[in-house]
Amino acid sequence: MGRIFISAAHGGQESGVTDPGAVIAGTTESREMILTRDLVVTELRSRSFEILSVPDDLSARQTLDWINGRSRAGDIALEIHTDAFSNPSVRGSAVFYIANNAQRKAQAETLLLALLRRVPQLPNRGARPDTATGLGSLAFCRQLVVPALLMEVAVLSNPDDRFIIQNQRRNVALGLADGLASWSRSVSPPTSTPNPTPSPGTYPPCNININGQTYGEQGIIVSGNAYVPIDLVDRLGVDVSTDPNVRRITYRNIVYVRAVDLRDRHVSIAWDSTNRTIFLKSASQICSGQFDKISGQGNTSEVQLLMFLKANNEAALTRYPEIAKLYREEGSIEGINYDVAFAQMCLETDFLRFSGTVRPEQNNFGGLGSAGGDSQGASFPSARIGVRAQIQHLKAYANAEPLVQAVVDPRFNFVARGVAPLVGLLSGRWAADPKYGDKLLAVLKRLYESAGLM
Missing domain, CATH: 3.40.630.40 (Zn-dependent exopeptidases)
Incomplete structure (x- = not known):
């Protein structure tokens, strides 16, 4: 054992x-x-x-x-x-x-x-x-x-x-x-003899599908995880040669990399247990220099946003059934990537569970502070106005363009305009957490993976 x-x-x-x-x-x-x-x-x-x-x-x-x-x-x-x-x-x-x-x-x-x-x-x-x-x-x-x-x-x-x-x-x-x-x-079921370390030749194979095409070489399964040949990783344009956080092994004189570790390199991973196939999809144009840009248009549909939210909180749409529509409309009006804003809402509210100090009735989806420093944060009269305020606050950080709609963000004028055009630059600004940008990007990746966009 x-x-x-x-x-x-x-x-x-x-x-x-x-x-x-x-x-x-x-x-x-x-x-x-x-x-x-x-x-x-x-x-x-x-x-x-x-x-x-x-x-x-x-x-x-x-x-x-x-x-x-x-x-x-x-x-x-x-x-x-x-x-x-x-x-x-x-x-x-x-x-x-x-x-x-x-x-x-x-x-x-x-x-x-x-x-x-x-x-x-x-x-x-x-x-x-x-x-x-x-x-x-x-x-x-x-x-x-x-x-x-x-x-x-x-x-x-x-x-x-x-x-x-x-x-x-x-x-x-x-x-x-x-x-x-x-x-x-x-x-490791109990046995009468010690359980030996697996010798070469004992790892079961798995099939590999990359960007919809079957790969000519197979991967292997080690401790329940799929590993793929390093040559395939190179073809994806991903360099993990010096990354200590990527698990790799040598098997039959071939170096293999644990597939799930590629997720942090803009590669989506899916597993089909019936056919023993690992599916890898490299990032689309979403990730080619624009992935972390706050200004711009979103890439998801309303249904994709709703499905992502529901998958992470079954009860999320009970109170806010039109939340996805609001983000698409308000983001498009101000030229702010509504995918980023929606992902931020998921992060700030714990997928509308409101696990922090902000209450659901405040319609505060971005964790916005009030102009007077209220301990509970800002409150808004409707879900649409709450979404609009968050979008406006993102725009304040992202660029210096004027607002299209009347300002409802209570702290819009306190922001140095255009100081954070990328998601990562929100760290220490939107929130004190130095990893805030990384956490927001992690949610955004999950959204695009669930939508099949990466």
Whole structure:
């Protein structure tokens, strides 16, 4: 049987400073997860599982290196976190898996359901692809050799979740142990002899389709992920030769690259399990120098916008059934890329869940502040006016052209016009987060992938 690696989030040194994670109500994310992790380790060892606890003083990068340096075939890895939101009502458990991997998704669901059977009071936030996170990917899910998942056990900023973590810790640990045991058995069933490292010639093949055409060479499946020959990557015009974040292996004297890692290079990835085919589509003209430009026209249809929103929040259209139409109309009027604005709405409102401090009735889809600095942000009389204000604020940053419609953005005149024509330049301006632009681009990529545009 394979071994289990488990890491408690945070606690290590990041840039020379100890990272406690979220700090809420006199406790920290790292403390709560370390205490929970220790109980999981004790429980699994009592069940005769070999489990390795990642040292708590390691940085995120060192954690990955520590696991990769010790892993072998049949092993699995889990990192446990809590989440935190400005809205204290948000709560529940979620598990993140590497996107476009049905096997890993099933494993994430197994882990999540095992926890919720032991602690049914925790709401189920679902098994979710790592593309649904702010940056569009999670290093723990993508950069480990062994199958890996990242779990948000609960939301520390929610009083009910925090009570469960601190007062039902043993049940939480038992649920995690149950899930890890099931996952480990599915990856590496118990045998009477040690599980050897796969030798060359044991990786199953998969077919490759690139831009609608069948590729003459096959890829391989390693730990549930498709790998494609490096020569194909070169043909796509993507250079990953020096990128340490791209997983590569040598197999039968050919270098292969993990397909999902190409997603960050404007290559969309899809998998057909029935025909064992990996579909790669290189970026269209959308990405040829205009992908991150705020000014201009959008590329999606109203239906494509609606389908993307609904896929990420089933209830999103209940309150705002015409939201896609509003973005297309208002963006086109002011010459602002409505795809960028729509993606920003998804990021700012958590796909219209309004998980932050802004309330739905404010019709504030861009997280806009008020002229007077109201703690709740700006409010608008209708959804259309709220969308218009966001579009106008984007235009203020994107260029110096005059507004077509009367100004409704309360902070339009406070912006140095044209200072941020590209999405990445919104970082530290629209929001204090230095990764804000990257997070917005990650949502925009997901939108274009869902629409089949890249």
